[in-house]
Amino acid sequence: MSVSSSMFASRRVQQTVLQRIIGQNWGIVLAMVMLASAGFAMLYSVAGGTWEPWAAQQMIRFSVALVLMLAIAVIDIRYWVAAAYPAWFLGVLLLILVEVNGATGMGGQRWLDIGFMRLQPSELTKIATIMALARYYHGRNHTQSRSLRSLFVPIILLVIPFVLVVRQPDLGTSLMIIAGGVAVIFLAGAPAWLFAISGIGIAAAIPIGWQFMRPYQQDRVLTFLNPEADPLGAGYQITQSKIALGSGGMTGKGFMEGTQSHLNFLPEMKTDFIFTVLVEEFGLVGAGIVLALYAIVLMYGLLMGIGCRNQFGRLLASGLSISLFLYVLINVGMVMGLMPVVGVPLPLISYGGSAMLTWMIAYGLILSVATHRHMTIAPKGSGII
Structure with a gap:
């Protein structure tokens, strides 16, 4: 077989694998696109109705990360x-x-x-x-x-x-x-x-x-235990977050109508507290939809891990899914005052390149596990790190 024929055959195999990944997992990819789109909308809102400086950059990052995720998913799990x-x-x-x-x-x-x-x-x-x-x-x-x-x-x-x-x-x-x-x-x-x-x-x-612990870390724990002790200082963030969450009600105040965010009462709106902005504008219904999308994506990862025949894929998919679940749990618990403020972003929605890259790489690996879940991998080098 010539070199050109070999390269053509290799491309055909990769295209077939990619089509299989998208065909079998289009629902998960769609759910992730919907979560990212919710983030674009919230970043557009907190910027006062403009794509710059946050929403446009986040869209570019997600587009690049989505291609990277699919590229990772195509690669054989043995690599x-x-x-x-x-x-x-x-x-x-x-x-x-x-x-x-x-x-x-x-x-x-x-x-x-x-x-x-x-x-x-x-x-x-x-x-x-x-x-x-x-x-x-x-x-x-x-x-x-x-x-x-x-x-x-x-x-x-x-x-x-x-x-x-x-x-x-x-x-x-x-x-x-x-x-x-x-x-x-x-x-x-x-x-x-x-x-x-x-x-x-x-x-x-x-x-x-x-x-x-650093003084600011101690302050976060003390604020978590009693945010009302210093409502204008250390407890300001969580106090304003609770006000915004409660004011959203069942259906919210409407897109770009959140008072706590648009009057700049709520700090760190584009990153750690973006879920608060979402709840204020879209209420409990909007929050429920976003959390349901997260549940679908995370349960998919766990199920792929459970159904994988090889130990590496099983532990990789399950471990990554649990880790990503902790992202969501800690961020939502943090803005509700149920956990200390520790600076954990909301995946795909909070502004930030590193967190976006981490989530997409993780799901690229999970998709690779899903594609190769029936593969048996010999434990080469067993017992040797």
């Missing part, structure tokens, strides 16, 4: 098995670069300025950590996964990025890394009593950890 550990090392390297020469903003040194965007490596490291843990447990049977000795490598895979992200400082993202990793370890078969003991230990260590 992601091979890339798992290198991705983790790359993530750690980028976190070290942030430590050495990262861009500063919002009270922390968390970004790398790469010209066309400011990349937040901690977001991508969450995915890389889940990939590395899925790869590690792919080479172990259930008995080995339940062994305490098998926890040494997973702890290393979690602790290194956790410490680097805490130093930025970014407590919210560092806890998300731990939560996503713990989910994979649990799904891999680690004994339940270990998590119970760990939970008790963490609870007992809270007074000690409190001493090491």
